[in-house]
Amino acid sequence: MRGRTPPLADRLAALREAVEVGGDRLEVPELERARGLLAKAGARGALGDATVVALAGATGSGKSTLFNALSGGEVSTPGVRRPTTGVAHATVWGGDDATDRLLDWLQVPRRHRHAPEPAMDGLVLLDLPDHDSVKLEHRLEVDRLVQLVDVLVWVLDPEKYADAAVHERYLVPLAGHAGVLLVVLNQVDRLDPAAARACLADLRALLDREGLADTPLLALSARTGAGLGELRADLARRVSARRAATDRLTADVRTTATALAAQ
Numbered sequence: 001m002r003g004r005t006p007p008l009a010d011r012l013a014a015l016r017e018a019v020e021v022g023g024d025r026l027e028v029p030e031l032e033r034a035r036g037l038l039a040k041a042g043a044r045g046a047l048g049d050a051t052v053v054a055l056a057g058a059t060g061s062g063k064s065t066l067f068n069a070l071s072g073g074e075v076s077t078p079g080v081r082r083p084t085t086g087v088a089h090a091t092v093w094g095g096d097d098a099t100d101r102l103l104d105w106l107q108v109p110r111r112h113r114h115a116p117e118p119a120m121d122g123l124v125l126l127d128l129p130d131h132d133s134v135k136l137e138h139r140l141e142v143d144r145l146v147q148l149v150d151v152l153v154w155v156l157d158p159e160k161y162a163d164a165a166v167h168e169r170y171l172v173p174l175a176g177h178a179g180v181l182l183v184v185l186n187q188v189d190r191l192d193p194a195a196a197r198a199c200l201a202d203l204r205a206l207l208d209r210e211g212l213a214d215t216p217l218l219a220l221s222a223r224t225g226a227g228l229g230e231l232r233a234d235l236a237r238r239v240s241a242r243r244a245a246t247d248r249l250t251a252d253v254r255t256t257a258t259a260l261a262a263q
């Protein structure tokens, strides 16, 4: 039907067929990635429709402070001395056995259960290690989880928001995933209103140029709480729609199938 997006199951079936056909003819990295994605889709699909949201970003951007502000307490220790932890932390809203299995699959051992909050029921929030950590194992842990989570919130700050590392390594490759991405400009309390507007406009233009025009950009202060309501509302919408996992996999299949077809 014209204009109708094929359901995930149809896309996965098509990808599986392409892998089977292609597997006889050529052995390319795209084929291996497609096999990996089919395995991921099978595993994630069996783990329920909770929404896994990860806070990602550079050292000192404010991930842990934001994680605590959303979690309603001191759950993850903000960095005094760096580098901080290489292990992701989770706060779970209304989790059940399926959520525990989901976190086992994600290999996130540190978990905190939030008090009941109906609007957020079904949210699994992760505080990731720093993507620019001096420790290789921290960076590898970020890369591993970036592949697995449903929604990525990139926490940027006024100094480093245009850093090539985050844009080239993470945001541009995720351009096919605009729907599962959210960018926040944190620490806006450190800017006067005019500077904050200029910074946001510059970052917006940069994201648009990178093919991320559909990605929401929010101004935020994890310290003062400014903009936090808007972020919560965005997350609550995604959580109640219960389709973030499907959307992420759909975007993955689209990217992977395109890469495979180009072979």
Ligand SMILES: Nc1nc2c(ncn2[C@@H]2O[C@H](COP(=O)(O)OP(=O)(O)O)[C@@H](O)[C@H]2O)c(=O)[nH]1
Residues within 6 Å of the ligand: 057, 058, 059, 060, 061, 062, 063, 064, 065, 066, 077, 078, 079, 080, 130, 186, 187, 188, 189, 190, 220, 221, 222, 223, 224
């Ligand atoms: N002024 C200001 N400082 C912040 C904000 N968010 C975090 N910080 C501070 O920035 C430093 C690094 O924060 P942290 O949450 O550890 O960053 P992480 O490395 O990304 O986890 C800490 O001293 C925080 O108190 C913010 O919105 N405004």
Ligand SMILES: [Mg+2]
Residues within 6 Å of the ligand: 063, 064, 077, 078, 079, 084, 085
């Ligand atoms: Mg941290």
